[in-house]
Amino acid sequence: MHDFDGLAKKFKKLSDEGVSQILKNIAEAVGETLLNLVIDEIDKQDLIDTGLMWNSFTRGEDNNIWEWDVDRNSISIEVGSNLTYARYLNDGYTIHKAHFVPGYWATNGTFVYDPRAKTGFMAKPRSFIGRQYFDIAVKELDMKRLEKELGRMLS
Structure with a gap:
């Protein structure tokens, strides 16, 4: 160890600022990183053409989940x-009964869901394979990112 005094100062700073605040900052940074990775994966897979689901993975936006739990000796986020179809798209789903889906076909050939539309199509029974976009993003959030955030907070 070449700079013991410098290390001691960092530990004093940690105790002065409060380790719990530093850990909360790290958890927030990791949470933001995960949401960004989810959005990137949704874009990579070209899963949506409207912003509703994309925005639901943006902190502070409608339908976004961002919940803290500070309990005993842990901080979790x-x-x-909150969009139901976000889970269906990730995990896959099966349509068991035919039902009407309101909306219209755009000029580029994509279907635009519109619950107020009188037009639409009949969804027939079938299964859809999950795209696992959230699971892929979690795998990308590896220890290197956590170490990077920890290093940034401690410097």
Whole structure:
């Protein structure tokens, strides 16, 4: 160890500022990083053409989940989307009964869901494979990112 005094100063700073605040900052940075990775994966897979689901993975936006739990000796953060179809798109789903889906076909050939539309199509029974976009983003959030955030907070 070449700079013991410098290390001691960093530990004093940690105790002065409060380790719990530093850990909360790290958890926030990791949560933001995960949400950004989810949005990137949604874009990579070209899963949506409207901003509703994309925005639901943006902190502070409608339908976004950002919940803290500070309990005993841990700090945890839950991030994600409250949109039901976000889970269906990630995990896959099966349509068991035919039903009407309101909306219209745009000029580029994509279907635009519109709950007020009188037009639409009949969704027939079938299964859809999950795209696992959230799971892929979690895998990308590896220890290197956590170490980077920890290093940034401690410097």
